[in-house]
Amino acid sequence: MIEVFYWPTPNGKKVAILLEELGVPYAITPLNIGRGDQFSERFLAVNPNNRMPAILDHAPKAGGDPIAVFESGAILMYLAEKEGRFWPQQDQAAKYEVVEWVVWQMANQGPKFGERGHFSRLGPEAGDQSYARRRFDDEVHRLYGVMNNRLYDRPYLAGQDYTIADIAAFPWTTAWAQQGIDLDEFRHVKRWFEAVSARPAVQRGLAVTAGEPEDPATVTPEEQARRQKILFNQRARPAPDLERVR
Numbered sequence: 001m002i003e004v005f006y007w008p009t010p011n012g013k014k015v016a017i018l019l020e021e022l023g024v025p026y027a028i029t030p031l032n033i034g035r036g037d038q039f040s041e042r043f044l045a046v047n048p049n050n051r052m053p054a055i056l057d058h059a060p061k062a063g064g065d066p067i068a069v070f071e072s073g074a075i076l077m078y079l080a081e082k083e084g085r086f087w088p089q090q091d092q093a094a095k096y097e098v099v100e101w102v103v104w105q106m107a108n109q110g111p112k113f114g115e116r117g118h119f120s121r122l123g124p125e126a127g128d129q130s131y132a133r134r135r136f137d138d139e140v141h142r143l144y145g146v147m148n149n150r151l152y153d154r155p156y157l158a159g160q161d162y163t164i165a166d167i168a169a170f171p172w173t174t175a176w177a178q179q180g181i182d183l184d185e186f187r188h189v190k191r192w193f194e195a196v197s198a199r200p201a202v203q204r205g206l207a208v209t210a211g212e213p214e215d216p217a218t219v220t221p222e223e224q225a226r227r228q229k230i231l232f233n234q235r236a237r238p239a240p241d242l243e244r245v246r
């Protein structure tokens with residue numbers, strides 16, 4: 001069984017979509033990143049980077065102890081390789097075409113789209129954000145163009161077949177309107193988006209939740225202050241040995 005440390009964000013949904021495509025049993029462990037669950041000792045033992053998603057495979061192929069995997073791209077590769085689907089292994093050229101586009105997503109589309117969202121949500125108290133907003137709006141537009149130029153002569157990012165490269169990129173495109181993108185400007189992306197959206201497993205993956213949403217009215221001012229302190233302006237955590245000395 002695959003345990004998924006999960007919150008319904010684009011990075012989390014990549015994993016949910018692949019698990020639905022594969023039809024393998026999985027269990028969601030909700031990781032409420034708005035409450036700071038990513039700093040729990042149990043989670044940090046799985047992902048020292050205090051970010052979700054991460055998985056624990058309680059039944060690795062070769063048996064033995066559970067295998068922990070963090071970083072959504074690594075999780076997609078782990079699961080696709082284990083199940084022998086959505087990532088060709090025998091043809092090295094085809095295999096690395098998928099790797100290129102998964103790494104492209106992890107290094108470009110995910111971080112730049114994420115930063116665009118971050119700066120667009122800031123209120124006036126954060127000061128003038130016009131440079132950051134323009135910078136990331138441009139990057140998002142540029143990256144839709146990269147996908148469009150890739151998809152104009154092939155159905156999927158890595159070629160003829162739907163792979164984990166598409167599963168990595170897709171959840172970040174579902175909010176194209178909020179990202180300030182007119183999908184009609186990128187008609188090859190639009191065709192790909194419609195084809196991926198129509199897959200039943202994609203629809204099931206997008207619908208995966210992490211339990212009942214929290215009622216903001218139940219969060220006390222003390223709890224709000226605690227969250228504010230751990231979630232904003234995150235800086236390095238001391239190494240465990242230094243912590244012990246203190």
Ligand SMILES: N[C@@H](CCC(=O)N[C@@H](CS)C(=O)NCC(=O)O)C(=O)O
Pocket residue numbers: 009010011012033038050051052053070071072073106110231
């Ligand atoms: N490169 C990482 C990014 C993970 C990431 O940024 N996760 C966000 C949610 S999408 C998170 O856990 N944020 C918690 C925080 O900012 O404290 C991946 O793809 O797995």
